[in-house]
Amino acid sequence: MALRVLLADPDRAAVQDLKTALESEGYQVRSASSAEEAMEAASHSPFEFFILAVKLLGKEEMSLLHFIRTRSPHARMILVSDPSDAGIAIRAAQQTAAISLLKPVRPDDLLTVLSRIRSVQVEEEDAPREDIEAPFEYQGVVGGSIIMRRVLRLAVKVAPTDTTVIITGETGTGKEMVARVIQRLSRRAEQPFVILNCGAIPENLVESELFGHKRGAFTDAVADKKGLMEMASLGTMLLDEISELPLAAQVKLLRSIEDMEIRRVGDVNSIRVDVRVLAATNKDLQELVRNGRFREDLWFRLNVIQIHLPPLRDRREDIPPLMRHFLNSANRRFTKNVVAVAPDALAVIAHYDYPGNVRELRNVIEHAVVMADHGTIRTQDLPVAVVAGSSRHRLIGQSGAIAPTLDPSGSDFKTLAQAEKELIQWTLGKLSGNQTEVARKLGISRSTLWRKLKEYGINGPR
Numbered sequence: 236m237a238l239r240v241l242l243a244d245p246d247r248a249a250v251q252d253l254k255t256a257l258e259s260e261g262y263q264v265r266s267a268s269s270a271e272e273a274m275e276a277a278s279h280s281p282f283e284f285f286i287l288a289v290k291l292l293g294k295e296e297m298s299l300l301h302f303i304r305t306r307s308p309h310a311r312m313i314l315v316s317d318p319s320d321a322g323i324a325i326r327a328a329q330q331t332a333a334i335s336l337l338k339p340v341r342p343d344d345l346l347t348v349l350s351r352i353r354s355v356q357v358e359e360e361d362a363p364r365e366d367i368e369a370p371f372e373y374q375g376v377v378g379g380s381i382i383m384r385r386v387l388r389l390a391v392k393v394a395p396t397d398t399t400v401i402i403t404g405e406t407g408t409g410k411e412m413v414a415r416v417i418q419r420l421s422r423r424a425e426q427p428f429v430i431l432n433c434g435a436i437p438e439n440l441v442e443s444e445l446f447g448h449k450r451g452a453f454t455d456a457v458a459d460k461k462g463l464m465e466m467a468s469l470g471t472m473l474l475d476e477i478s479e480l481p482l483a484a485q486v487k488l489l490r491s492i493e494d495m496e497i498r499r500v501g502d503v504n505s506i507r508v509d510v511r512v513l514a515a516t517n518k519d520l521q522e523l524v525r526n527g528r529f530r531e532d533l534w535f536r537l538n539v540i541q542i543h544l545p546p547l548r549d550r551r552e553d554i555p556p557l558m559r560h561f562l563n564s565a566n567r568r569f570t571k572n573v574v575a576v577a578p579d580a581l582a583v584i585a586h587y588d589y590p591g592n593v594r595e596l597r598n599v600i601e602h603a604v605v606m607a608d609h610g611t612i613r614t615q616d617l618p619v620a621v622v623a624g625s626s627r628h629r630l631i632g633q634s635g636a637i638a639p640t641l642d643p644s645g646s647d648f649k650t651l652a653q654a655e656k657e658l659i660q661w662t663l664g665k666l667s668g669n670q671t672e673v674a675r676k677l678g679i680s681r682s683t684l685w686r687k688l689k690e691y692g693i694n695g696p697r
Contacts, residue, residue, distance in 0.1 A: 238353075241276055243267040244288035244315065249339070253286070256342030262349075270299050277306045284349065289316035289324045300327060311352050311395070315340055318507065321495050328397055334422060335397050337509060351422045352395050362391045370556035374416045376409065377560040380550040381680075386413060386542055393540050394420035399492070401477075401537045402515045404544030407594030410515040411475065413542060418471045423511055426470030429463050434479035441484045443500050446491070452501025464497050468508040477537070478518035478529060489533045512537070547592045552679050554585055554596065555655065561597045565604035573604045575611045578661070581654045583617055583625040585677065656691040659684070663693070 240262045244250050247268060254264045267273040270291045285303055292299055312333035316324035328335040363371040363384040370379040373387055393400055394417045402410040418428045436444050447462030464472060491497045492512055496505040514537050523529035566573055589595045599621055606616040614622060666672045674684040
């Protein structure tokens with residue numbers, strides 16, 4: 236079935252050019268030249284896409300958009316604006332999850348945007364579902380927890396829009412990975428993706444790095460230099476460790492995001508930019524706002540959509556699939572063939588708290604692969620600090636006995652699946668078959684334990 240598009244713009248010549256291009260690609264297009272005509276069309280027929288000129292919004296900017304949303308709640312909206320109306324377009328886009336485009340809009344560019352939206356809709360359907368408990372790898376992100384499924388589905392949902400997103404979480408939780416998912420699924424996927432670590436640049440050079448400078452602006456400015464924000468134009472910029480950005484640079488950043496303009500250090504002229512801004516932080520920005528260390532207006536401007544990544548210790552169901560992923564990766568990197576983990580080593584890996592989160596787990600597995608002999612990771616192959624810090628006592632009690640021992644047949648260790656099965660069986664035995672307590676001790680949900688019991692054919696304690 237042809238996808239239906241409502242194209243509303245008082246510029247009849249521009250509408251005709253776009254209408255012709257859309258119809259040639261199989262879209263069913265209806266045009267309107269006023270807000271009243273657009274509302275009339277929306278009230279009588281559902282549409283998959285609305286392409287609206289910002290000029291039509293009028294003084295009651297949101298009334299037309301809200302009316303359309305009530306008639307076609309699942310439709311995608313694209314707002315087209317003159318540069319002078321860019322501020323209105325951005326504000327409206329943020330409130331309605333619309334995409335904002337600057338005029339003039341070429342037919343080929345619009346077709347590209349529509350194609351990208353349709354492909355992301357397919358990605359959204361393919362994103363890990365919350366009601367299916369199984370390990371997943373999606374757009375480079377590996378996990379198994381409901382928490383990470385929700386994170387990914389939110390990332391996929393906001394990706395097609397141009398809204399700012401702030402990603403929070405402890406160091407090493409995967410904030411940059413989530414930012415890359417958003418960028419890859421956005422309409423800017425083929426454009427630059429520029430990352431600025433705000434904490435890695437001396438304070439006196441931050442503005443030059445971000446906005447660029449003119450020759451002679453300061454002692455070492457021997458030539459004009461583009462800033463990273465200008466280099467990211469038409470693409471996406473990730474401001475990592477945004478909490479470390481100096482207050483003076485925060486003022487200029489806010490103005491640049493609001494006005495879609497930058498001014499190089501030492502320049503009197505402004506440069507138009509079109510950048511989608513993502514930000515990441517491991518700090519509590521609201522607390523920094525209260526302490527006067529982060530601007531409140533910038534916080535409100537960035538915090539349109541917030542995605543929080545919990546620490547790994549709060550989503551232990553992600554540890555097994557991550558461990559397998561890092562094990563395979565380390566084998567390729569170091570040309571090794573480590574295929575098994577001893578049960579006692581598995582217990583250490585599963586119950587360590589990982590203050591460095593996913594990044595630390597990767598380092599632990601790489602360390603173990605390098606140290607492992609005969610294709611098996613043993614406790615002695617793990618970093619001493621990890622073994623010492625592991626909360627193994629939750630499994631071994633006060634006796635000091637190590638969890639599941641070895642294969643009585645004489646082959647020392649087992650595959651990951653075999654070790655996992657034995658660990659579950661051993662824990663069931665230690666806890667007299669209390670499955671609720673077993674799930675808690677293993678750091679997994681009750682439903683995941685039930686699925687594992689069924690998968691491995693475990694009927695009870697042995």
